[in-house]
Amino acid sequence: MKNFNGDVLFLDRSDINTDEIIPAKYLTENSKEALRPYLLEDLSLDGFDPGRDISGKSVVLTRSNFGCGSSREHAPWAFEANGINMVIASGFARIFRQNMFNCGMMAVELPRDTVEIIFNKFNGQKTSITTDMEKMAFTFNVPTGEALEIPFSISQYDLSLVKAGGWVEYADKNY
Amino acid sequence: MGKTVAEKIFDAHHVDNPSGDIHVISLDAVFCHEITTPIAINDLVARGKDRVFDPSKIKAVIDHVSPAKDSKTAMQGKILRDWAARHKIKDFFDIGRNGVCHAIFPEQGFVRPGFTIIMGDSHTCTHGAFGAFAAGVGTTDLEVGILKGVCAFKKPQSMKVEIFGRMPDGVYAKDVILALIGKIGVDGATNRVMEFCGSVVDAMTMDQRMTLCNMAVEAGATSGICPPDMVTVEYLWPFIQDQFGTKEGALEEYSRFLPDGDAVYTDTITMDVSGLAPMATFGYRPDQVKPVSDMEGTPVDQVYIGSCTNGRLEDLEIAASILKGKKIAPYVRGIVSPATPGIYSKALETGIIKTFMDAGFCVTNPTCGACLGMSNGVLAQGEVCAATTNRNFNGRMGKGGMVHLVSPATAAASAIEGKICNSPLYRLPE
Numbered sequence: 001m002k003n004f005n006g007d008v009l010f011l012d013r014s015d016i017n018t019d020e021i022i023p024a025k026y027l028t029e030n031s032k033e034a035l036r037p038y039l040l041e042d043l044s045l046d047g048f049d050p051g052r053d054i055s056g057k058s059v060v061l062t063r064s065n066f067g068c069g070s071s072r073e074h075a076p077w078a079f080e081a082n083g084i085n086m087v088i089a090s091g092f093a094r095i096f097r098q099n100m101f102n103c104g105m106m107a108v109e110l111p112r113d114t115v116e117i118i119f120n121k122f123n124g125q126k127t128s129i130t131t132d133m134e135k136m137a138f139t140f141n142v143p144t145g146e147a148l149e150i151p152f153s154i155s156q157y158d159l160s161l162v163k164a165g166g167w168v169e170y171a172d173k174n175y
Numbered sequence: 176m177g178k179t180v181a182e183k184i185f186d187a188h189h190v191d192n193p194s195g196d197i198h199v200i201s202l203d204a205v206f207c208h209e210i211t212t213p214i215a216i217n218d219l220v221a222r223g224k225d226r227v228f229d230p231s232k233i234k235a236v237i238d239h240v241s242p243a244k245d246s247k248t249a250m251q252g253k254i255l256r257d258w259a260a261r262h263k264i265k266d267f268f269d270i271g272r273n274g275v276c277h278a279i280f281p282e283q284g285f286v287r288p289g290f291t292i293i294m295g296d297s298h299t300c301t302h303g304a305f306g307a308f309a310a311g312v313g314t315t316d317l318e319v320g321i322l323k324g325v326c327a328f329k330k331p332q333s334m335k336v337e338i339f340g341r342m343p344d345g346v347y348a349k350d351v352i353l354a355l356i357g358k359i360g361v362d363g364a365t366n367r368v369m370e371f372c373g374s375v376v377d378a379m380t381m382d383q384r385m386t387l388c389n390m391a392v393e394a395g396a397t398s399g400i401c402p403p404d405m406v407t408v409e410y411l412w413p414f415i416q417d418q419f420g421t422k423e424g425a426l427e428e429y430s431r432f433l434p435d436g437d438a439v440y441t442d443t444i445t446m447d448v449s450g451l452a453p454m455a456t457f458g459y460r461p462d463q464v465k466p467v468s469d470m471e472g473t474p475v476d477q478v479y480i481g482s483c484t485n486g487r488l489e490d491l492e493i494a495a496s497i498l499k500g501k502k503i504a505p506y507v508r509g510i511v512s513p514a515t516p517g518i519y520s521k522a523l524e525t526g527i528i529k530t531f532m533d534a535g536f537c538v539t540n541p542t543c544g545a546c547l548g549m550s551n552g553v554l555a556q557g558e559v560c561a562a563t564t565n566r567n568f569n570g571r572m573g574k575g576g577m578v579h580l581v582s583p584a585t586a587a588a589s590a591i592e593g594k595i596c597n598s599p600l601y602r603l604p605e
């Protein structure tokens with residue numbers, strides 16, 4: 001199972017599409033590692049600088065309809081190549097969400113209000129997250145010592161993909 | 176309880192229900208192109224699973240960058256080409272016979288009502304125009320499709336989209352779908368199938384239905400679906416006549432996939448097109464839509480007519496009827512890419528290509544190229560393009576470029592004026 005703990009990258013916008021996550025011109029790459037420098041290169045978000053803001057982050061927190069647009073699995077791979085294995089959002093586009101679990105990564109949906117609370121409390125501070133897969137809960141921590149526990153749910157099936165390390169192995173075994 | 180088209184197709188393809196509302200279904204076809212498939216092939220090879228479930232159900236095309244523009248795209252083509260040869264995939268379309276995937280596969284008769292189809296391409300929803308469940312997937316789903324002929328989906332819920340009224344002259348399927356996306360937003364149909372119906376859809380040709388279904392994903396939909404009818408049967412007739420003695424017989428068979436009268440939908444959207452104007456996008460999201468008249472005068476550097484949305488024969492015919500005898504503005508670059516060799520050669524026969532050339536358009540070979548900013552018409556920083564494509568995302572046709580999505584008629588008229596404008600064909604009904 002992959003690592004779902006670490007520092008949070010806040011992307012305070014809805015409808016971030018896969019062209020923004022990894023532009024089409026990099027789709028000619030045939031390895032995941034080659035995508036690493038280009039993650040979120042075309043993201044339009046005030047104050048965001050991919051060169052400065054991505055390094056050291058392990059989790060993304062964002063708003064609704066994340067990952068809309070092209071079906072490219074290069075989007076989760078570009079995250080994975082940067083050590084980001086989990087995106088938490090108030091909503092996902094279907095293909096992106098499925099691609100994440102198919103790769104053994106996590107795309108966790110939380111209620112809109114909960115995401116709002118997390119943004120209000122922690123955006124702008126160095127925030128880290130720990131994920132308890134047994135309890136199905138996240139804990140957000142900031143250096144002031146403040147902590148916030150948020151329960152989440154994913155389906156048994158998604159969980160089995162995360163545990164199996166993805167859909168290829170699961171499907172070849174079962175079908 | 177009644178069933179939607181998607182539910183009937185799912186029931187007919189059930190393989191497994193591993194948990195909750197997740198359903199594994201069997202696939203009738205897996206479509207492949209050279210951007211998303213090579214990486215799937217490499218991964219299957221690395222896992223020691225270089226197999227295909229059924230070479231006759233896999234269809235492959237090199238379409239996104241064709242001819243190859245550099246060593247990297249040449250290698251993507253080579254990986255797909257070698258793989259197709261090694262697994263004896265006979266429906267493989269290489270340069271000279273290739274076209275944009277969502278145009279060439281239907282044209283070859285590979286799509287049937289009731290089919291289940293996946294492809295590593297978000298606009299796979301186009302094929303729902305035939306009453307199929309066709310969905311874009313990522314590389315891992317594609318790998319499993321290639322290997323096992325199955326795919327897992329949440330049992331799809333459907334949204335009913337009823338389109339009625341009298342279409343004004345000069346208003347097309349593209350304007351209808353842009354207006355619809357403008358109304359429900361880019362996630363207005365997420366995780367749902369858009370099932371289209373109503374007198375306007377009934378009256379549409381297959382080319383128009385494909386335009387409609389093509390952009391369903393821009394509202395987040397898993398697939399767009401038009402229930403099969405006689406229009407579908409007529410289109411498919413050359414491919415199915417040996418199987419069915421009569422067209423009525425074919426229609427009866429396909430009627431298995433019509434929605435029940437008491438089918439359950441998450442919601443119903445009704446749209447009266449009688450007052451609809453030609454539409455254009457103005458921002459970086461396909462739901463940022465307004466009437467062309469509100470954007471009149473916006474200068475354009477390039478006009479692009481092509482893609483899986485609007486690169487079919489009807490689209491070219493409409494644009495050519497406006498361009499006939501005219502010249503495009505001297506500082507505008509006009510590019511037209513007929514979506515398949517079949518469309519290209521028909522357009523040659525009927526003189527449409529000559530009309531484009533006389534007007535000052537560059538005619539390219541069938542390819543996606545400019546649509547995704549990879550070749551054949553990439554924009555420079557700060558440039559503006561009126562395009563008949565389906566995505567206006569920031570950087571889509573080139574970093575720093577702006578794309579306004581429009582119909583072929585609006586594109587042609589805008590090329591002549593050098594500015595976005597309504598086509599001379601547009602007339603509100605009296």
Ligand code: SF4
Pocket residue numbers: 239275276277296298481482483484542543544546547564565
């Ligand atoms: S024409 Fe454009 S949208 Fe259609 S398949 Fe090609 S790149 Fe994708």
